[in-house]
Amino acid sequence: MEMGTLLHAVLEDFYANRRNPMQALKCLENEFEKSPLALEPLYRRTYLLEQARRTLEIFLRSEKEASGNGFTPAHFELAFGKKRDGTPAKLSSLKLGKGSVLVNGFIDRVDVSPDGGSALVIDYKLSERPLKKKVDDGLEVQLPLYLMAVRDLLGLEPAGGELRFLKTGTKAALKSEELKGLLEATETRVLDAARRIRSGDIAVKSKSCQYCHFSPVCRFEPWKLIYSEVDKHG
């Protein structure tokens, strides 16, 4: 977790201030000193910093190779609704369902097309994870929400959404032909979830417990998910 945050900060600085890789490494060291990782024993700090340095190196190299689609990085850590420190952001919240639900968020990076009309939303993830399955299962809401945000708040046409994996320098993209349907489906899903919560329905109906740390609180045992899958297939 901490490693991801750290690298996010370095990448924001890198793009926003048009740094070179050497400066990025310097920035990494500075950020490292500020992070909770610096409280670890010396040996762990030493090798973790080395691992972070390698990750950054791989990622920047892959970014360099990947550039050439014409889109240029334009926004970094783009906050809408509220900034990370809780103060109001320049952009307002994303309004769904005629304003019945407001969504706040931070977008790692938005690349804009040469004509300035459409946007590619990019989210950094530390390690690789499957995107397609999540989209198929209806669990991917982050990228679609970001795309709605750039559409409604920046007036840019959604051109695509990507996860970029820092450790491997690889990426996973939403299918452009599915984009429109996905945005609509996501809005419905979010509104539905909001309605359920507002009606007091907070029963645990998880579809995935993979990245959730709250299992001790919700007391839902993830192996039970198998049975919902069995039922789905009849």
Place this chain on the structure above:
Amino acid sequence: MAKVFALSKEQAAVVKSFGAELGVSAGAGSGKTTVLVERYLEAIVKKGAWPEEILAVTFTDKAANVMKERLRMRCGERGLYEVARRLDGAWIGTIHSFCSRFLKENPVECGVDPLFTQLGRGEQEVLMEEVMDRLFEEEASSGLCMDLLADAGEEAVREALKSFYDKQRSYAGGEDLLRIDDAAVLYAESEAVLKARCKKELAGPAVQNEHEEKLRGALGRLLEVLDGKLRGWERRRGLLGAVAGLTKRSPKTKERVGEFKDLADALAALYVQTLAVPVKQEWRRLIRRFAEAYEKEKRRLGTHDFDDLLYFTYRALSGTTPQLKALKRRTQERFAHVFVDEYQDTSILQDRIIGLLKRPDNLFMVGDVRQSIYRFRHAHPEIFLGALERVRSCELRENYRSRPELLDFVNRVFVERFGEKYAPLVPKRSFKLKKEHCLEWIGVPKEDRRLDPLRVIEARTIAARIRKMVDSGFEVEEGGEVRPARWRDFAILMRKTTASRLYEKELEAFGIPYFVNKGRGFYEQIEVADLVHFLRILEDPSENLATAAVLRSPLVQLSDDALFWLAKKGFNFHEEVAELSEADRGKIKTFLGLHQRLRGQKDRLRVSELLHAVVDETAYEAKLLTRSDGRQASANVWKLIEMASAVEDRNIRSISDFIRYLKSVSDSSETEAEARVLGEEEDVLRILTVHAAKGLEFPIVVLADLGAEDGNTRKPAFLCSPSFGLGARLKDPADYEFCDDASYSVIASEEKRKEEEEDDRLLYVAMTRAKEHLILSGVGIEEPMMPFYSVPIVSVRPKTTAEAPRLIAPPQKADPMLMEEIRLRLSDVEKEYESLEDMSVSRLASFMSPDSEAWKEEPEATPEDADGSTPRNEFGTLFHFLMELSVRHSPRGKLDVDRLASLTEDLTAEEKKEAEEGFRNFWKGPTGLAVKKASKCYPELPFIYKTRHGMLKGQMDLIYRDAKGWVIVDYKTNRLNGPSDEKAAVEAYAPQLGLYALAFWKLYGEIPKKTLLYFMVGDKTVEINWSEKELAALALRVEDGYRKALAF
């Protein structure tokens, strides 16, 4: 095994053969234990040895006990009483127990503290981790070491350090495991070979063809690299880059492309081998430093780990000082005979120790190479194979366990897998029943789906099949008798029990009782996690997640609303939260009180004491017991407390130490089983791993989960073997991708081959456990080819849960308790959180009666009592007290006059008369007389009966036992007006007596013969009887009553 001690010819030959080293290859079910026991007796009777002169090494403690037991029995039969007596001091046990005894007898020579303590596996892990913490700290300035950590990751390095230490010791030192081969010669030779091969290919006639040209181009580039100046990683990249574009698409060039690619890959691995030298040196230095530091730490603490026992024994026996040589001689002279069982599973170190103990002619080894399944504990079946060739050897091939058809199948399967050297088992046991088939196959087709949902289909099919076999009276044979199969005749065997929960759940759904001795899972159990979270917040109250977990758990049972408001305030309990309900406020107050008190004492109390306090003060166990798997849950809680108290004696005292200990044992390969709640002897089906089933046999074996995927694909940071030394994988600094060096890849493929061989052996062990019937089952397993196996096999291929049988039809006489149990168990997926409440019998009874108003606990105070007479309820209490005293009195039924007078002095004269008359009438009446003669008798007996929703508390006025059974009596002091009034009262009081009867039945296990209502006014006794059926129905109504009460 039939209890016939007439030995077969081949058995007798082994029993009687002495005078030379002997190795016996004993097939499954060949009566190995019998042979061991009889040969032991033979050594005593014919060779004049005493038990203390015979060393018998078994593989497990259990096997040692079985052997001792059998020996005792045989000594008794043969009148060898002195031998039987001396068996107590016999050397029959595992190699570890032998070594422990040896070290304690010779501490000075062996250089050990005679009072050494023994580290458990978990403690060993904790100690090793601590040593590593310090080691890495000290190495923080070593660039090489830090690179190593950055490359492989800290976890992998820690794993490798531990496993290297372990492995080296299993090799009795194993310095050759750390050999570093720079492969310089091989490197040069391989380059020369590849170069010559390229030149030869290029010298041939050029063919005008796209593929041929591509190949020639690649070879040209290869030669350039080989003749060029690039070194190190660049040379490797150049080499692989040259052949990277080659494909095997054209049939003409396919073979040559393959050849050149293989040559280039092999050479690339050799380049890495050269580059790996400094990394391996660093690794070797680290391993040695770690070993040294760990051993120093153990010495400092005066403690040994498990394998130290072996290693120190080995060191002493192989020592070269005159003193140690004398010790070795003495030890050899002491044992006239050395018997070793399961020789196929010995490690090199163990074999060396045996080698130092034996004389040239007195070793007897038994084993079965096909059953060697302990590679992960460094077993080397090759040792036994070698011994069988070296010494006099013979085979036991006759099988006294299984049906001939089964053995035929096993023989055919394994002659295929083990090859020509496989010696077929020869069926010798005869069976009365003729069976149409004794093999079944359940294969769930593997679709493009995750494994687990398919496993559910498999599990459901198995459960349905087992249920059907028992319901339809499937017959098995035992001791020559034919009888219907019981649950205990079944065993479900799996390689690993990690997925067993899915199978358990289906067994539960089909009402099949089972016992599983399961590794893992203990720490993930929610009841264990709850308590660990409580410990966490005792250590650090700012852990919000742990706080929330505790608050929502049954420990506190805070409502979700309250949790929401508290979370909003960041769990700042000092801040006033207006939205909280009264009930929640109370719960928070109680929780904070307990937390604060224990936190204040946390450094004084032991972890086990803290846990005890938490469990006691939150009535946690009672709450757990209301769950459908409550017995298991509460047993797990006690097991956790036991564990805490066990490790406290060994320096693991603080909360953080204990949590670290738990984590390390849960991560380690040594697994902690859930607590046992059922004995093995009960009539339950058993689920066990193949390893645990070794040496056991069952009438019906289900070999399940054959489609399990091999979970562990993570490659270790380093590998080693005596033939290839150290193998490493390095990261190419250009892209940080792992590259295996030559040693690493050759050791890895060797390991893989050995692992596959072990898989075959595991299957052999599993299949030979079955006596009469074998069911093979799994997801995506290949269907056996029927004609080939010659025996009939019934096979099914369920594709969906719909095809898999659903629940069985309810039995003819539906057992309402069981059905309720099944219904609840089936519905507990996504079960909502259940609230709990404890209740008194009277309160519950009021919720159970159809008309709640009709029944009153005791007569209430009425306005007419205002005339100076005693309120009727107080009168009742007093009468109950009188009765209690008189029952406690010896002899029963008396009360001295003064006491009676003092108790009744506040009563009006009329009341006094009423009380005294009632008292006398009772004791004169038939009930009173029966009580006087009762063999057991308890007045005012309090009880707590655990229901699913809470505890039911109550007190029975009187319960006694006469010749026919138990009788429960309840006194009533109501004044009744006429028969209609009496009828109403009896109807109203009946549920109360029913609850008493139910509670007594559930707690004591016997249904009371009768229950009695005694109306003291009018001396009237009403008898109400309860059948099992009525009580079962009542139990359901209790659940209902609770639901109503909770909703109320």
